[in-house]
Amino acid sequence: MLTSVDTDLIRVLADPLRLQIVSLLARETLCTTHLVEETGARQTNLSNHLKVLREAGVVETEPCGRFxxxxxxxxxxxxxxxxxxxxxxxxxxxxxxxxxxxCP
Amino acid sequence: MLTSVDTDLIRVLADPLRLQIVSLLARETLCTTHLVEETGARQTNLSNHLKVLREAGVVETEPCGRFxxxxxxxxxxxxxxxxxxxxxxxxxxxxxxxxxxxCP
DNA sequence: GACTGACGTCAGCATGGACTGATACTGTCA
DNA sequence: TGACAGTATCAGTCCATGCTGACGTCAGTC
Structure with a gap:
């Protein structure tokens, strides 16, 4: 049974860049710099999308120095x-x- | 591995109304009139979305008189x-x- | 402390997508 | 055969979304 939570999650994943980020992170934990390299997206655009994923609870962050x-x-x-x-x-x-x- | 076909399909399903239609059709084959009743959407809006689902290959049609x-x-x-x-x-x-x- | 790198936030802009009303086409019935 | 029901298409409108550039904050280095 699909819930409204599922609906919101599907919308979050419906963006090609966000889906790519999720696919990459499924394989290994990466930092923002890695993700910029792998996706070719601009850093601020990537940050925008990471915010969407974070707020949807799909990803979580782990500070590592300045990374x-x-x-x-x-x-x-x-x-x-x-x-x-x-x-x-x-x-x-x-x-x-x-x-x-x-038929009706 | 998510393909670009998957990406397109997720986008198609990312609309709440289309996801509702798909959930309803998962349980039983319905006609347009049924779907208008169940979803509360206007008939032309529903037709628009059914067209999107049809063109994405998610659903197929079966004429039954004028239904x-x-x-x-x-x-x-x-x-x-x-x-x-x-x-x-x-x-x-x-x-x-x-x-x-x-780290890089 | 100054400088640099990493990265998050925000405002502005462009556009794609969702909804609506109007309308056309097909099937059915009296 | 005309009226009506069912449904698909289309043009117009509105707005949510995605991208960008600018900039601010924080961590690390010298």
Whole structure:
């Protein structure tokens, strides 16, 4: 069942740059400088998007000297993956049962 | 691994109304009139969104007299669910291994 | 303490997307 | 065959969103 929290999270991930950031952070914890290098985005643009991800609770920060490291919160992605898995299962069952509401 | 196809699909689903439509269609095949009733959206707005979903290949139509029934294509949601499951697994492994790139 | 690097914030701008009203087309019925 | 229901398309409007440049703050170095 998709909740309004899921809806907000999907909107956050709907931006190509934010989705790229999340994909990169899924593989390793990176700092802002790394992310600028990997994505090719300008530093301020990247900061804007990291703020969106942070405020959505998708990532959290870890200061390291003057660098700021970002790490993904796996439980957030796991939860969303679970919601989509449920949706997919429901959709498959409906397709197989050919569940169809009568014409009004 | 999230592909650009996934990115486009996530953008399509990022709209609250379209996500609601997809959730409804996951449970049963419905016609436009049903969807107007269930969502409370205006008919032309709903048609606009159904067009977006149709063109993205998320739903397909089935004429039934003067009614148009919409059904979800479960394989599309299954594929997306799989991509998110992979992302979640990668994220969990990274968190557990504490994989962190060195400062530049 | 001055300077530099890292990075976060903000205002301004451009544009893509969502909604609306109008309208056209198709199917059904009396 | 005309009226009506169902639904798709389109143009116009508005605003949310993404990007940029400028700049401020903080940490590290000399």
């Amino acid at each position: 700021t490291y970002y790490r993904l919160r796996p439980e957030v992605i796991e939860s969303l993956a679970g919601s989509f898995a449920d949706l997919a299962a429901t959709a498959r069952a409906t397709a197989e049962n050919n569940t169809k509401r009568a | 148009t029934y919409y059904r979800l294509r479960p394989e599309v949601i299954e594929s997306l669910a799989g991509s998110f499951a992979d992302l979640a697994a990668t994220a969990r492994a990274t968190a557990e291994n504490n994989t962190k790139r060195a």
